[in-house]
Amino acid sequence: MTSIAVTGGKGGTGKSLVATSLATLLSKNIDDLVLVDADLEGPNDHVILGIEELENREPITLFLPMIDTTKCTRCGVCVKICDTGALFMAGKAYPIVFPRLCSGCKACYYACPYGAIRGAGHILGYTYVTPVCFGGRCFKLVTGMLIEGEEHTPPGVYRTLQRALELKPELLIVDTGAGTGNAVSMGFRDSDLVIVVTEPTPLGAHDLDSILEVTDAMNKQVWLVVNKYGIGDITILETVLRRHRVEKIFHIPYDKAVVEAYAYSKPLIIHYPSSPASRALMKISDELMGWIKH
């Protein structure tokens, strides 16, 4: 299996456009391709791909403690061991649980000297597997989605990636979450190549710097895609690039068709194949195909 991660800074850099376009293009040559939308707080690959309904839903469940008050001696051990603040005990009352804070680590369960903690499931969100076909060529989209208000993104990302791996793909493309946090780097920890999408703006340069710091530290092979090339000032990116290791640089020109494609949920590559942005994406896909074969 080959694994490629597509990442970017804060939302809106075009990360999802690149990931969905590459999956669509590469599926022409690769049979078992899986695209993972690992942006659990706001997955949108299916929107870009024009998919109305996600399929094959499975819950992402986490361990959540339940206190058996017939056994609990109110010793407080569980409250001391919990490092997320999910257990609370006022005076000599029974401990109470804050489900939204619980990371499901089970430490309380193992620590309770009286076997008073039972496990209950806590649904964090859902994963979906949806077949996506264009012109008779298909790939699978695996989407992870948190329930609104949930804070535990990393275990959700982990489970979404697991679900994708269970499909035993030949090529895995991971569209990571936005930013550079733990939940994002988890998306590219095991990838052979990281495609970083940025735009030539001060904010883009700032985010690029922090992402490349992580990829440098992980010793990753990096290709850079500069989206909306032509607007903004490319020189701000050059200062950042001098400090990091990037193997190849591509440019996607600023293109009105991208906005239109997004507004009507029509995949750019399919509906506007001769637009400048589509051509740039095809070039990246061709190079990737060469890199995969190699």
Added chain:
Amino acid sequence: MVRIAFPTEKGGLEDNIYPRFGRAPTFTIIDIEKKQIKNVKIVENPGYRASGGAGVKAVQLLANEGVEIVMGPTPGPNAYFALNNAGIKHYPVQGLNVKEAVEAFLREDY
């Protein structure tokens, strides 16, 4: 006697009330008896360095310390629930130092 806690940075009567409840580095805990300040104690807040659940950890500390009232900025929803559960009252004050807040409390002006 009543035991009141204030989120603070370094702690003490002259310190300002910290603008964030769960993330305050310390709590200054004061006992008031017969309208007089009796004891002043500064405790470190485990919520200050916590990656998550800072508010609840802070309230756990206050509950363990036997605090009855906390004066400071409005806590987050989890901390708020924990305060209610522990029967700790919350009085919103901001922009004062601890001494001024104690005085406001004694005048019942908060």
